[in-house]
Amino acid sequence: MCLAIPGKVLMAEEQNGLRVGRVQFGGIVRSVRLDFVPEAGVGDYVMVHVGFAISQVDESEAERTYELLREMGALEAELPPAEGSTP
Amino acid sequence: MKYLDEYRDGRIARALAAETAGVTTRPWVLMEICGGQTHTIMRYGLDELLPSNIELVHGPGCPVCVTPLETIDKAIALALRPEVTLVSYGDMLRVPGSTSDLLRAKAQGADVRIAYSPIEAVKIAKANPDRKIVFLAIGFETTAPANAMAAWQAKRDGLKNFSMLVSHVLVPPAIRALLATRENRVQGFIAPGHVCTVMGYQEYESLVRDFAIPIVVGGFEPVDLLEAILMLVRQLERGEACVENQYVRSVSYQGNLPAQQILKDVFEIADQKWRGIGSIPHSGLRLRPEYAAHDADRIYDLALITADEPAECISAQVLQGLRKPTDCPAFAIRCTPENPLGAPMVSAEGACAAYYHYRRHAVAS
Numbered sequence: 001m002c003l004a005i006p007g008k009v010l011m012a013e014e015q016n017g018l019r020v021g022r023v024q025f026g027g028i029v030r031s032v033r034l035d036f037v038p039e040a041g042v043g044d045y046v047m048v049h050v051g052f053a054i055s056q057v058d059e060s061e062a063e064r065t066y067e068l069l070r071e072m073g074a075l076e077a078e079l080p081p082a083e084g085s086t087p
Numbered sequence: 088m089k090y091l092d093e094y095r096d097g098r099i100a101r102a103l104a105a106e107t108a109g110v111t112t113r114p115w116v117l118m119e120i121c122g123g124q125t126h127t128i129m130r131y132g133l134d135e136l137l138p139s140n141i142e143l144v145h146g147p148g149c150p151v152c153v154t155p156l157e158t159i160d161k162a163i164a165l166a167l168r169p170e171v172t173l174v175s176y177g178d179m180l181r182v183p184g185s186t187s188d189l190l191r192a193k194a195q196g197a198d199v200r201i202a203y204s205p206i207e208a209v210k211i212a213k214a215n216p217d218r219k220i221v222f223l224a225i226g227f228e229t230t231a232p233a234n235a236m237a238a239w240q241a242k243r244d245g246l247k248n249f250s251m252l253v254s255h256v257l258v259p260p261a262i263r264a265l266l267a268t269r270e271n272r273v274q275g276f277i278a279p280g281h282v283c284t285v286m287g288y289q290e291y292e293s294l295v296r297d298f299a300i301p302i303v304v305g306g307f308e309p310v311d312l313l314e315a316i317l318m319l320v321r322q323l324e325r326g327e328a329c330v331e332n333q334y335v336r337s338v339s340y341q342g343n344l345p346a347q348q349i350l351k352d353v354f355e356i357a358d359q360k361w362r363g364i365g366s367i368p369h370s371g372l373r374l375r376p377e378y379a380a381h382d383a384d385r386i387y388d389l390a391l392i393t394a395d396e397p398a399e400c401i402s403a404q405v406l407q408g409l410r411k412p413t414d415c416p417a418f419a420i421r422c423t424p425e426n427p428l429g430a431p432m433v434s435a436e437g438a439c440a441a442y443y444h445y446r447r448h449a450v451a452s
Contacts, residue, residue: 035345058336
């Protein structure tokens with residue numbers, strides 16, 4: 001449960017006092033909370049856990065980690081669901 | 088993808104293992120706390136790559152496994168109330184309570200929903216003002232800030248139908264408890280990389296000081312773990328004990344300060360029961376009194392049921408690194424992921440499940 005998935009920030013903005021972003025994981029884009037990484041902006045890579053970015057990492061490390069998690073089959077459980085999907 | 092290719096051909100991994108073999112002159116017992124790390128070790132056979140005098144034992148870092156039986160029973164009792172929608176991380180649904188589990192409660196008609204993020208539970212509460220939403224907030228320090236944020240938002244937005252059943256556990260007090268037991272064999276710890284991403288690693292200094300034991304913060308990839316093991320063995324062979332950080336790309340000494348701030352605002356430290364281990368002082372989090380309106384333990388009259396684990400299940404010793412899953416007579420016979428006796432066989436991060444998925448054939452032959 002403590003896994004985190006790296007992704008690239010495509011958009012970051014304040015919404016009603018919360019910091020919300022769009023983050024790309026491989027081929028898909030999901031909504032992610034950026035409250036805990038106030039310095040992360042568009043183009044930066046973040047580690048995402050239960051829908052929240054918990055740290056910023058560099059691009060080559062992020063890509064390497066993503067591929068490894070994919071290889072391990074660990075992505076599915078850790079990726080945020082698409083919007084509109086019923087939880 | 089240069090780095091990945093390097094790993095796939097195993098060159099770096101083999102070099103790290105060879106270097107570890109080169110510096111190891113005596114047997115050492117090391118523990119990885121985190122269940123995610125246990126799975127990497129088993130999946131890639133890292134233990135088999137290392138010299139035979141390095142023994143890896145697996146720690147209690149599987150939040151699903153250590154969530155107390157009583158909390159599961161409370162969650163089931165709440166889920167069965169007609170007015171309640173219980174929202175949980177998916178891992179929890181098949182964890183056995185004393186007589187049932189959440190999946191069976193769902194089959195009986197309980198409104199149980201799976202969420203990937205606690206924020207989904209807040210959204211469900213907003214969309215369903217006529218339902219009472221209870222979020223089963225479990226996890227280590229990695230998950231706690233997200234759960235804290237859900238409570239903070241619910242309070243800020245005046246959501247009267249959202250509460251949390253909290254069972255949060257903290258790593259450093261658990262390491263302290265393991266080290267203080269007479270049976271302890273562990274001589275070095277790999278501290279969990281994402282817990283330390285949130286909390287930093289200053290908290291581990293006092294453990295190193297009090298118990299003269301090396302601690303290395305490690306990542307989750309095969310090469311991360313092999314490097315962390317090498318760093319531990321180097322310290323042990325030199326007779327040193329300090330805190331080092333292998334997972335520098337995500338972890339800083341002071342950790343993630345905004346995440347720590349929300350933790351402090353929403354939660355306070357409390358004694359916590361760990362399934363299979365018992366109560367550990369100051370090893371958990373509970374909601375602060377200001378959040379009483381969102382605290383399921385305060386809102387609902389939840390009778391405390393105490394029940395024993397199945398006598399055959401050795402998960403208590405497995406979670407403390409005292410025995411291996413394969414030492415259990417029920418392993419892969421009467422206890423399987425489909426029909427688990429204990430929580431470590433259910434969770435994707437449980438040590439028993441890791442051995443079941445990657446080692447049961449080796450054991451059988």
